[in-house]
Amino acid sequence: MAEERSTNDHKALVLDEVRKYHLDQQNTDGFVPGVTEIWPSGAVLEAEDRVALVEAALDLRIAAGPSSRKFESAFARRLRRRKAHLTNSGSSANLLALSAYTSHLFEHRRLRPGDEVITVAAGFPTTVNPIVQNGLVPVFVDVELSTYNTTADRVAEAVGPKTRAIMIAHALGNPFEAAEIAEIAREHDLFFIEDNCDGVGSTYRGQLTGTFGDVTTVSFYPAHHLTMGEGGCVLTSDLKLARIVESLRDWGRDCWCEPGKNNTCLRRFQYRMGTLPEGYDHKYIFSHVGYNLKATDLQAALGLTQPDKLDRFIEARKRNWRQLREGLDGVPHLLLPEPTPGSEPSWFGFVITVDADAPFSRAELVHHLEERKIGTRRLFAGNLTRHPAYLGRPHRVVGDLANSDVVTENTFWVGVYPGLTEPMLDYVIATIRTFAEERR
Numbered sequence: 001m002a003e004e005r006s007t008n009d010h011k012a013l014v015l016d017e018v019r020k021y022h023l024d025q026q027n028t029d030g031f032v033p034g035v036t037e038i039w040p041s042g043a044v045l046e047a048e049d050r051v052a053l054v055e056a057a058l059d060l061r062i063a064a065g066p067s068s069r070k071f072e073s074a075f076a077r078r079l080r081r082r083k084a085h086l087t088n089s090g091s092s093a094n095l096l097a098l099s100a101y102t103s104h105l106f107e108h109r110r111l112r113p114g115d116e117v118i119t120v121a122a123g124f125p126t127t128v129n130p131i132v133q134n135g136l137v138p139v140f141v142d143v144e145l146s147t148y149n150t151t152a153d154r155v156a157e158a159v160g161p162k163t164r165a166i167m168i169a170h171a172l173g174n175p176f177e178a179a180e181i182a183e184i185a186r187e188h189d190l191f192f193i194e195d196n197c198d199g200v201g202s203t204y205r206g207q208l209t210g211t212f213g214d215v216t217t218v219s220f221y222p223a224h225h226l227t228m229g230e231g232g233c234v235l236t237s238d239l240k241l242a243r244i245v246e247s248l249r250d251w252g253r254d255c256w257c258e259p260g261k262n263n264t265c266l267r268r269f270q271y272r273m274g275t276l277p278e279g280y281d282h283k284y285i286f287s288h289v290g291y292n293l294k295a296t297d298l299q300a301a302l303g304l305t306q307p308d309k310l311d312r313f314i315e316a317r318k319r320n321w322r323q324l325r326e327g328l329d330g331v332p333h334l335l336l337p338e339p340t341p342g343s344e345p346s347w348f349g350f351v352i353t354v355d356a357d358a359p360f361s362r363a364e365l366v367h368h369l370e371e372r373k374i375g376t377r378r379l380f381a382g383n384l385t386r387h388p389a390y391l392g393r394p395h396r397v398v399g400d401l402a403n404s405d406v407v408t409e410n411t412f413w414v415g416v417y418p419g420l421t422e423p424m425l426d427y428v429i430a431t432i433r434t435f436a437e438e439r440r
């Protein structure tokens with residue numbers, strides 16, 4: 001007992017020092033326009049985040065374990081899905097979400113090579129990559145400028161005889177027409193995968209994004225609404241799907257025991273599967289050709305400090321976006337972003353498209369901003385079909401990708417993440433406005 005107390009005392013001392021160290025690390029220089037970096041995105045980490053990470057390290061919780069499970073339950077509750085599975089990235093979550101539908105457990109409905117999946121040409125590559133990685137065929141539709149999402153009409157037009165699924169991301173947190181697209185999926189018996197990596201907390205028609213699809217994904221990379229450094233999550237209310245996701249994530253195993261546990265099913269040595277001998281240890285029976293895409297408890301410990309801050313972070317993102325939107329209203333030659341009608345986005349970034357006939361180019365404006373320490377980003381890949389990785393791969397395009405090309409040429413975004421302050425955003429507004437007005 002005495003020994004235990006002394007161990008806890010040591011830990012408390014270390015964690016106290018960590019809190020002090022955190023304070024030492026705070027930048028007290030204040031914002032200097034043109035000198036202080038205004039990042040487009042970044043993690044906002046507080047003393048308790050640092051403490052949680054160090055505590056997990058002190059406890060040597062280095063693999064997936066109790067914090068991962070605890071996070072999964074809390075996050076599933078928060079996002080109103082029955083199950084959440086933590087992964088090492090949002091990209092891995094996307095890979096698992098789509099690959100799960102190739103499982104034999106979906107019998108005649110399972111996705112097979114050559115089946116088509118409707119997706120969007122302008123976005124992040126790993127929304128599309130799982131389609132290609134599973135030998136499926138992406139069917140690309142265009143986006144609307146100003147919402148940067150596709151529409152239900154475009155998706156409906158793309159459905160063909162080989163179409164079996166829809167996999168689309170909410171563009172920079174702006175919800176796509178998820179209710180209408182879910183309806184199209186129902187009508188045509190398509191699987192619907194909702195990439196919500198950028199949109200945690202957004203709503204469409206009053207309903208949280210990530211609750212329209214059969215399955216949804218989240219990223220915890222530092223640019224995102226919540227962070228674990230690296231990390232992601234697959235969420236679903238379909239228990240069969242959840243079981244397949246878990247199997248694929250955990251090497252393809254059939255067993256669902258927690259790490260360090262045995263015989264949860266009480267039949268560990270009673271299975272007969274494949275052509276294995278009867279009673280082969282269930283822990284080592286593999287029913288899927290799986291991966292290992294688990295996250296560690298160090299990541300989950302950081303994740304556990306975050307959901308409490310989510311409302312505050314979402315509010316700050318909305319406030320920052322509004323400040324930019326109001327401040328930039330009427331600036332010549334710029335197309336400003338619009339929320340999808342019926343939505344309330346939890347924004348990831350503030351997207352701007354420079355008019356094709358503007359007396360300045362996107363590159364000139366971006367260069368001007370970057371020189372003044374205002375960070376900018378591309379709307380990810382722009383038109384993915386133009387990248388070397390996708391040239392010559394089987395795909396179908398429905399309509400044209402004219403707006404995706406505009407995104408590739410003329411679009412960029414600046415940050416709205418909670419680490420940005422009002423004076424920083426005033427500086428961003430003034431810099432853009434002066435640049436555009438001086439060149440009109």
Ligand SMILES: Cc1ncc(COP(=O)(O)O)c(C=O)c1O
Nearest residue numbers: 089090091124169197219220221
């Ligand atoms: C829409 C979308 N999907 C997936 C991802 C991939 O997430 P991760 O970086 O965690 O792999 C991103 C990354 O930003 C994203 O924006």
